[in-house]
Amino acid sequence: MDKLEDMASVYEFDPLTGNIPATKVEITVSLCVMYTQGVETKQWREFGRTEVIDNTLNPDFVRKYILDYFFEEKQNLRFDFRLEKPLGGIPGKNCGTIILSAEELGNCRDSATMQFCANKLDKKDFFGKSDPFMVFYRSNEDGTFTICHKTEVVKNTLNPVWQPFTIPVRALCNGDYDRTIKVEVYDWDRDGSHDFIGEFTTSYRELARGQSQFNIYEVVNPKKKMKKKKYVNSGTVTLLSFSVESESTFLDYIKGGFLCAVKFSGNPSQSTSLHYMNPYQMNAYALALKAVGEIIQDYDSDKMFPALGFGAKLPPDGHVSHEFPLNGNIENPYCNGIEGILEAYHQSLKTVQLYGPTNFAPVVNHVARYAAAVQDGSQYFVLLIITDGVISDMSQTKEAIVNAAKLPMSIIIVGVGQAEFDAMVELDGDDIRISSRGKLAERDIVQFVPFRDYMDRTGNHVLSMARLAKDVLAEIPDQFISYMKSRGIKPNPAPPPYTPPGHTHHTQI
CATH class of the missing domain: 2.60.40 (Immunoglobulin-like)
Structure with a gap:
């Protein structure tokens, strides 16, 4: 291009x-x-x-x-x-218009999967047969039509069988089962001037009958029908299969766990350190933890979160650890809510010696061991990593993430300070899916944001931290749903409506 x-x-x-x-x-x-x-x-x-x-x-x-x-x-x-x-145009001459349609969406969450074939379509190509495809249109409240789906092109045939496709019911008819659905059939041309073969109309209610005599449609070209008395049709289209599945949302599940890992480096007693404990305001680590944690903690029923530190020398022998409990309790690393994590973090700054390097693999594998034990959908783990350094174990971390991608977990990385975070962008995997030793990650589970992009120059930490939380958590629901759908895990049924004592619940049929 x-x-x-x-x-x-x-x-x-x-x-x-x-x-x-x-x-x-x-x-x-x-x-x-x-x-x-x-x-x-x-x-x-x-x-x-x-x-x-x-x-x-x-x-x-x-x-x-x-x-x-x-x-x-x-x-x-x-x-x-x-x-x-x-294109060459004439100044002042109307050379085209933009048409925008809008409609209030219904609440229907069903998705329909269907497959079609056609028989004896009109031949449109001089050399060879037609290259047919179908275009589906939803009718609007004002009588106009809006395109909602195109099938693939099936080359050189008058009897195409198109691949099954899935479409939200609200995109097809906005939840109105009797609303007209128009389908046009074309012969594809490379130059974009596709030849019209014919059209037919149906409705969601008709399609929901599945494969039957009611879902065999004559493809009609109105112009040919007007000109030719003996014209019957330009072929037929048959519905081969139809099924409906209700889409589950993030809020249908909302169960899981939250884990926090904090990178330790620098000298917290110096004001230049990102861990500096200013008596008047929180440091960057605490701000990021509080911003993200206060939102995600509400999706955990008991609000008890394991919190880990990495890249520090621990007492009494000064050995370097990359997965130590912030509260100092190896048997029980859980902290009570975000305030409990912050308290454990501040206490650990007084007891451990900040060190290096920046290794992610140990904490990723630590959480993966939790997630591997509960793959039935009863829990989903979110690991928040707050770091200020260039990653030191890139190859091991990539391998750990690729292995974790098949588990019920997501990873949020917040980079604080002015370090180069190019490696974190690679781990994010938005543009190119992360891989290790030739193995591609099953799904994208990492979201990275640099903390410095959210520092408000006016000093409004409330607004800037709200933006940070919004962006780092934006991908979690889709990552969550992608795991559940790939494993065929459905949400638990909703509890029956509450009926006060002494009242009888009436069901109207």
């Missing part, structure tokens, strides 16, 4: 109607990036981006943005279009 150019337009967006003013475009659109604007800072932050669509001046993006709507706020949105080629 050639070097991309950017073009931005700002809209005042009405989330209820979806109305925005049309704007002129004189380029071929490849993808669209959406930004939201902060209420207080007015800064633009990327919210999401569409898929790339090539070779068309009329892109219809499948990927959707889901926004929380706030009645009391003016919510500005910005759309940046990443472009391939500037």
